[in-house]
Amino acid sequence: MVGGLAGELLLGGVVLVGASVQRMSGIGFALLTAPVLAVLLGAEQGVLLCNCGSAVISAIGLATSWRQVRPGAMLPLIAAAGCSVPLGAWVAARLPEPQLLAVMGALVTVAVLVVLRGARMASLRGTGGAVAAGVASGFMNSAAGVGGPALSLYAVNAGWTVREFVPNAQCYGLLVNLFSLLARGTPRLSHPAWLAVAAALALGAVIGHWAGGRVPERRARTVVLLLALGGGATTLLKGLSML
Structure with missing residues (x-):
């Protein structure tokens, strides 16, 4: 890091951009x-900070929406993720950088390409679909910090509305990222870096709350996925160049 x-x-x-989205x-x-x-x-440290930030911003969002969580629907997802x-x-601990x-x-x-396609799969419906999505999401969250796409695919196939x-995504994000931090530990950052992250999370929560009712959901989601696609491709190329 610089x-x-x-x-x-x-x-x-x-962190500010991610927290706002x-x-x-x-x-996102x-x-x-x-x-x-x-x-x-x-x-390693990037994934751990991603897990930590995701847990915090999910908890902030959940503080005002916890009554809308569907425990029955979330239980198989969270239990399966906890197992994987x-x-x-x-x-992740055994792969070289x-x-x-x-x-x-x-x-x-x-994951982004699959979500952009909005894939419809019978295997991602019902309890079996929740378990399959949870297993995939938990593994990806712990190994690479990205458990959201599998949850998003399950939600599409289950017919969930944005509301x-x-x-439910915030509830899931809080618990599964806590599972990941328990399994792998917390990130090691300097005190000034932690202050920057904390300030960015707080400001991002405010910005995201303000933008929630003003930015069209479909347009924002498309931009997020395209930016994530670019980031994923760049990281893939960097890793391949280091081999």
Whole structure:
């Protein structure tokens, strides 16, 4: 990572964008920040900070929407994710940096392309679909910091509306990212870097809340996915170049 004030400002800027998008749409922090944080901090620390930031911004959003969470629908998703998080942590701990960057980039790229297609699959419906999505999401969240696309695909196939998706995604994001942090530990940052991250999360929560009622949801989602696609492809290429 770039050192000094410039590095802290860059780190804060990345977290600010991700937090604003996540607060606005219920998803997007990991998709936007994971590839960039992996390049700035290294794959391991980047994923851990992504998990940490996702958990915090999800908790902020959940504080005002927890009554809209559907516990019955979330239980199989969260339970399945909890079972696959240790496997993702085990894989990530054993992959060298170049391979982990390449895997992260590939996972983000493929996941975004699948979500952009809005894939409809019978296997992602009902309890079985929730378990399959949870397993995939938990593994990807722990290994690469990006568990949202699998949840998004499940929500599309389950027929969830945006109003239903946002609070449930925040509940899921909080718990599964906590599982990932328990499995892999917390990020190691300097005190000034932590201050930059904390300030960015707080400001991003305010901006995202303000923008939530003003930015068309479909347009914002498309922009997020296209930016995530670019970040995933860049991370994949960086990892391959280091092999």
